[in-house]
Amino acid sequence: MLDWLDKVLGSDQEENTDAIGQSLEAGARTLVDLLAPGAMIEHEDCIEFPGQGAVRIWFIQDLPPEMAREALDAIYDFSGEIRVSMLVRPLDKAAVRAFLRQQRVAQHAEMVARAQRQMLPDYTKQAELAEVEATLHQLEVSHRPPKELCWTVALWGADRDELDTLSEKLEDLLLDADLTFFRASLRQEEGLYTVQPFGQNFLGHARNIDTRALAGMFPFARRTWTDPQGVPYGIDRTTGAWVIIDDFQLPNFNLLIIGEQGSGKSMFLKYKATWGILLGMRVFVIDLEGEFESMCRALGGTYLDMSLTSPHKMNVLDLNPDDPAAWMNGLQDTLAWLEIALGGLTTRERNVILTAAYERVMGEAGILPDNPSTWRRTPPRLSDLYAVLRADERRAAQDLADRLQPLAVGVYREAFDCQTTIDFAAPLVVFSLKNVHKDMQPLRMRQVVTFIWARVLTGLTPTILIVDEAWRWLSQPGAADDLAEMARRFRKRYAGLNLATQHGGDLSASAGAVVIRDTAAMVMLFRHGASHVPAVAELFGLNQVEAEELLGLDKGESILIMGPVHLPLYTPIPPDWYHVWTTDPRELAAMGHGCSTSRRSWAVWGSP
Ligand SMILES: Nc1ncnc2c1ncn2[C@@H]1O[C@H](COP(=O)(O)OP(=O)(O)OP(=O)(O)O)[C@@H](O)[C@H]1O
Ligand SMILES: [Mg+2]
Structure with missing residues (x-):
């Protein structure tokens, strides 16, 4: 020696x-x-x-x-x-x-x-x-x-x-x-x-x-992610350090969440929404299952039941006076809505009959294309547009009037022939489509999209739009295109799309879905079933170890992908928040429902 x-x-x-x-x-x-x-x-x-x-x-x-x-x-x-x-x-x-x-x-x-x-x-x-x-x-x-x-x-x-x-x-x-x-x-x-x-x-x-x-072999030499303005996405499962990311510092602000049933996607979205509100963001949620209600009420947000009999109304012919092209955009939005409502439109119906009818009905309400000061006037209603079409004796106009009749003056008039009654100012708005019939959902979705665009175009406030159960929209070309448009254009409006779905394949379901997939700066992969892993691994460039890891992830565990960076995460949910958000029927039964929405549960964190 x-x-x-x-x-x-x-x-x-x-x-x-x-x-x-x-x-x-x-x-x-x-x-x-x-x-x-x-x-x-x-x-x-x-x-x-x-x-x-x-x-x-x-x-x-x-x-x-x-x-x-x-x-x-x-x-x-x-x-x-x-x-x-x-x-x-x-x-x-x-x-x-x-x-x-x-x-x-x-x-x-x-x-x-x-x-x-x-x-x-x-x-x-x-x-x-x-x-x-x-x-x-x-x-x-x-x-x-x-x-x-x-x-x-x-x-x-x-x-x-x-x-x-x-x-x-x-x-x-x-x-x-x-x-x-x-x-x-x-x-x-x-x-x-x-x-x-x-x-x-x-x-x-x-x-x-x-x-x-x-x-990759150094346990202590991993990059830390701690943006002072960010949301604590979770704990790095390798280093135990918090990963705090400011979405708005990334190349775009879109987040995709993919994982099988019960893997923790909705839980994470509720967590993210709550942090968004705490950090002063504006948060919109499109809620297909009615899951976000207790969270919304606990945070003092506006929960909008979008069912046809709901007291919350949205006028299809609304204009957004803060939009410098409100009249023209209003026309486009109305036509896009009618396209869905009337089961498609021919070029003639669109450009000749409906555009003229829109111009006329707006003019009768004193809202003129070249005079922005008139854009704040009370807009006409769907029944007014219907009346103009009915009065037009051309056959195509009569046909359109027939198709519009149930929505404007018939059985669905309560839902669509109305002035807007909802609160525009709330920082958190949840649109619940839970009680909307499947066939009517695209119509409602289109109205929601128009509403959100109007808000996003108003002032530059950091905004996130949360779309849970997105498979419902990604397979429908119209709705998927609307979301893709948001994914593309939101960045310039200081807004991000946060979208959750169960299968990676949903993101190839339509051209719009592909755009959303390819534009997301962040992807969170929660647990996956064996049959879906190869496709997801291929889609997001996972190595073999990560692909295998996907199979065994526990609830709330994920792999966060930001370009070349792959972080193994676990998102711990604060216990007080957990009770407000869980959807586990056993836990809900044990808690006796009602108390889950109590504002008392916010005592520890303070009521936002
Ligand atoms: N981070 C977490 N920590 C602890 N438990 C969690 C976490 N995330 C989810 N869970 C548990 O898993 C349950 C299901 O989670 P969640 O509703 O988020 O699943 P999901 O992925 O949205 O499923 P689905 O696709 O069916 O909507 C929750 O009710 C909760 O009990
Ligand atoms: Mg869910």
């Missing part, structure tokens, strides 16, 4: 050797004497320190291109005395390049020779050649030097028996992590020196590694 320490500490030590020897002779203790064990017996695959314990060293020969976080953490957190040493050395780029080129030529020659002998290609060699090519390419385009990693693990036990038992457990974990490893046979002493913090590789085993793979 002394010889070796001399080697490590350098020649200065040589001069002192005599002095140390003399001190020992005199029975005095030096630092080296104190540090070194009394005796050391080197066995083939471990070192024993009689009376003090035993140690075994492994070196890692090979590792997968992407290391699984959980597998690595299991090694780092091994319950035993363990030391993991990673020595990283930059390599000479030119030498590596020359070596790889040589390899490429040799492999290429071998393949040509096989072909000339009319032998089948050797696919392993082909894969090796492809890897060499890829590494060479990487070397050319990257400014970072290639690196060499010497990865050594030491494990201590109280005695050799305990060491053997612990070794088996550790080797299981190393196998789980897909590592190729060996006990440093007959080289345990060199291994022991390698795991000391001297920065020297006495074993000589090393493997080349790229910077990205290396960065």
Whole structure:
């Protein structure tokens, strides 16, 4: 041991050797004497320190291109005395390049020779050649030097028996992590020196590694995400640090949430909405299941029942006086609504009959296209438009009047022939479509979209629009196009679309859905069923480890994707909030419903 320490500490030590020897002779203790064990017996695959314990060293020969976080953490957190040493050395780029080129030529020659002998290609060699090519390419385009990693693990036990038992457990974990490893046979002493913090590789085993793979292996060197203005999205499951993100700092403010039933999507959206309100944002929610009611009431928001018999009314012919093109946009919105309501429109019906009828009915109400001061006047109602069509004797106009009749003056007039009564000013508005018949939902959705656009165009307030159960809209070209338009244009209006759906496939259901998928700056993937994982992994560029992780995520756990960044998250829900939001029928029954909406539950956090 002394010889070796001399080697490590350098020649200065040589001069002192005599002095140390003399001190020992005199029975005095030096630092080296104190540090070194009394005796050391080197066995083939471990070192024993009689009376003090035993140690075994492994070196890692090979590792997968992407290391699984959980597998690595299991090694780092091994319950035993363990030391993991990673020595990283930059390599000479030119030498590596020359070596790889040589390899490429040799492999290429071998393949040509096989072909000339009319032998089948050797696919392993082909894969090796492809890897060499890829590494060479990487070397050319990257400014970072290639690196060499010497990865050594030491494990201590109280005695050799305990060491053997612990070794088996550790080797299981190393196998789980897909590592190729060996006990440093007959080289345990060199291994022991390698795991000391001297920065020297006495074993000589090393493997080349790229910077990205290396960065992923450091448990403590992950980027932290703590935007002071942001929403705490959750806790990084690897580092335990909070991930706080300001959506409005990202390239666009859209968030996609995908996960199977009961994986925690709606819970997260309620959490996000609540944080949005606490941070002073404006929040709109399109609620298909009526799930957001208790949250809305607890936050003092406006909950709009959009059913046909609801007292909350929206006039289809409303104008938004704050929009500099209100008259023209009002016409477009009305036509888009009528398109859905009347089961499609021909060009003639649209451009000739309805546009003229709209112009006339607006004119009769004193609202003129070229006079913005008239745009604040009380707009006409659907029955007025109907009357104009009925009075038009052309056949096409009569046909349109027939189709509009049930909505304007017939059975549905209560719902659609009205002036607007809803509160525009509330920072939180939840549109509930729960009690709206499936066939009527697109009509209502169109009105909601118009309403939200009008608000978003009014003043630049950070706004989020939450659309839960979005599969309902993504499969309908009209509604999907409306949402896609929002996804595209919201950024300039300081607004973001937060959309949740169950399957990645829903995002390919229509052209609009594809736009939404491709424009989201953030994607949160909650638990997925096995049959959906491959498609989602492909769609969002997950590696194999992440893809497997998707299957086993617990409620509230997700993978957050922001471009190239993938963060493993868990979103803990504050207990007081949880009671207001849960949809678990057992929990609701246990709480006896009513109390869940009590404002008292906000005591801890303060009523927003
Ligand atoms: N972060 C969380 N922490 C603890 N429990 C959670 C969390 N998220 C969800 N849960 C539990 O899971 C239940 C279902 O969650 P949620 O309603 O959010 O599922 P979902 O993904 O929206 O499902 P669906 O697609 O059926 O609407 C909740 O009622 C709650 O009990
Ligand atoms: Mg849900």
